Amino acid sequence: MKRDESPTARALLLLELIQNSPGITAERLADRLGVSERAARRYVGILREAGIPIESVRGPYGGYRVGRGHRLPPLMFTPAEALGLVMAVLDGHHDDAADSADPVGVALGKILRVLPEAVAEPAAVVRSLSARHPEPGARTPDPETTAVLAQACAARHRLRLGYRIRPGDERIMEVDPWAVVVRRGRWYLLCWSHTRNARRVLRVDKVADVEVLDVPAVPPADLDPAEMLEDHLSAGWRHEVEVVVDAPAEAVAEWIPRSLGRREPIDATTTRLVGGTDEPDWYVRQLTAIRAPFRIVGSRELREAAEALGRRLLRAGS
Numbered sequence: 563m564k565r566d567e568s569p570t571a572r573a574l575l576l577l578e579l580i581q582n583s584p585g586i587t588a589e590r591l592a593d594r595l596g597v598s599e600r601a602a603r604r605y606v607g608i609l610r611e612a613g614i615p616i617e618s619v620r621g622p623y624g625g626y627r628v629g630r631g632h633r634l635p636p637l638m639f640t641p642a643e644a645l646g647l648v649m650a651v652l653d654g655h656h657d658d659a660a661d662s663a664d665p666v667g668v669a670l671g672k673i674l675r676v677l678p679e680a681v682a683e684p685a686a687v688v689r690s691l692s693a694r695h696p697e698p699g700a701r702t703p704d705p706e707t708t709a710v711l712a713q714a715c716a717a718r719h720r721l722r723l724g725y726r727i728r729p730g731d732e733r734i735m736e737v738d739p740w741a742v743v744v745r746r747g748r749w750y751l752l753c754w755s756h757t758r759n760a761r762r763v764l765r766v767d768k769v770a771d772v773e774v775l776d777v778p779a780v781p782p783a784d785l786d787p788a789e790m791l792e793d794h795l796s797a798g799w800r801h802e803v804e805v806v807v808d809a810p811a812e813a814v815a816e817w818i819p820r821s822l823g824r825r826e827p828i829d830a831t832t833t834r835l836v837g838g839t840d841e842p843d844w845y846v847r848q849l850t851a852i853r854a855p856f857r858i859v860g861s862r863e864l865r866e867a868a869e870a871l872g873r874r875l876l877r878a879g880s
Contacts, residue, residue, distance in 0.1 A: 572597070573605040577628075578638035580616065584627035591626070641680070645705035648685045684709035687716050688742075703749050703767035708742065710772050711751055715739045720779045721753075724771030725764060732770055733757075738779035741787035742766065745795075752790055754779075763794040792820040799838030801861045803845065807833045809854035817851045842867035 572595055579594055580586055592602040606626060609616050617629035639647070688709055714721050721739055726732050735757035743750045749766035803823055807814050811827045814835065818825070822845070823837025839845040846867040849856065858865045 569605065569608060572601075573608040574638070576602065576605045577609055577614065577616075580626050581628055581638055585619070585625040586627075587625045641684075642705050644685055645688060645709050646702075648688050649702055649705055649708060684713050687712040701767045702747070703765075703769070707769055707772055708749060708766055710774065711739060711766060711769070712742045714772075714774055714779075715741055715781075718779050718781070720756075720775040720777040722773040722775055723764070723769055726768045726770050736775070737762065737764075738781070740779075740781040740785055743787045743791050745791060750791055752785075752787055761790075763791060789820075793824065795821045800840045801838060801842055801845075801863050803835065803837040803839055803861065803864055804859040805835040805849065805856055806859055807835060807852055807854055807856040809833060809852075813854065814852070817853060818848070822848055839864070843871075846871055 575595060576591055579591055583590075588599045588602050588606075591605075592599045595602060595605075597605075606616050606618075615629035616626055618624065618626050688705075711721070719739075720736060722734065722736050724732050725735055735755055737751075737753035737755050737757075740752045740754070743752060751764040751766055751769070753762050753764065754760075755762040805823075806828070808831065810831055811825045811833045814825050814833045818835065823835045826834040826836060828834055842861070842863040846858075846864060849858075849868070850871075858868055
């Protein structure tokens with residue numbers, strides 16, 4: 563550990579040790595700081611004089627810990643801890659506005675303002691992302707990996723990734739990163755894959771290794787990250803979906819989430835919903851949220867599912 567001879571710097575290092583190891587003894591503190599036990603106790607005194615409630619317990623199981631005081635003591639975070647805190651708050655979708663009434667969002671802003679520059683920069687990039695309500699089973703990816711991906715998007719640098727397709731199957735790919743997007747607790751990297759020569763949407767929690775290359779990566783000028791992700795999630799299913807709704811696209815957007823399909827205005831009062839699904843029974847139940855007349859053009863499986871649902875509802879009302 564690099565040590566500063568300043569008593570204040572040593573006192574702050576001592577505070578971090580006590581926070582990380584509640585109950586740590588003066589002997590262990592002295593050993594970690596490379597000073598005498600008497601000096602370690604003197605640094606404890608410096609913290610107490612600064613109003614930080616350092617408690618001590620005598621006996622064979624005694625030691626130092628940070629107690630509860632009238633005000634919060636300084637918090638010491640590692641880079642991974644700081645980035646993890648940012649990601650945890652994003653998963654909860656706390657407002658990051660300065661005048662927000664959300665205490666978690668305001669607290670996060672205060673923490674970001676006092677972080678060291680090396681930590682604050684990637685944390686601020688990650689914080690610029692947004693999240694919705696998490697899906698069941700959504701996994702929060704490694705904070706340091708996420709920060710590298712987000713910074714590469716901001717700096718426009720190509721990446722070499724180790725990507726886990728499935729357990730025991732890891733592929734190496736070079737990509738131009740465009741954006742990191744959080745959707746319902748899942749983190750995605752939108753990119754152009756030079757390995758596949760195609761647009762890709764990658765799960766960040768499946769990125770095993772990342773290397774930043776000294777090659778520029780320029781995203782499309784018309785890139786809409788949220789729109790691209792929703793297009794990806796609504797396509798590639800076994801059964802194609804086409805539904806014509808007798809309502810304007812703005813109204814359909816209030817009833818049907820973007821992940822169910824692309825909304826295409828036919829005219830001022832009619833909208834086409836185009837998407838796909840592997841579960842027609844589930845999909846047709848989502849269509850019941852539409853508060854206007856609609857017609858299922860395709861697929862046949864979706865029409866059959868709608869007929870079966872209609873018969874069930876008629877029987878329930880008879």
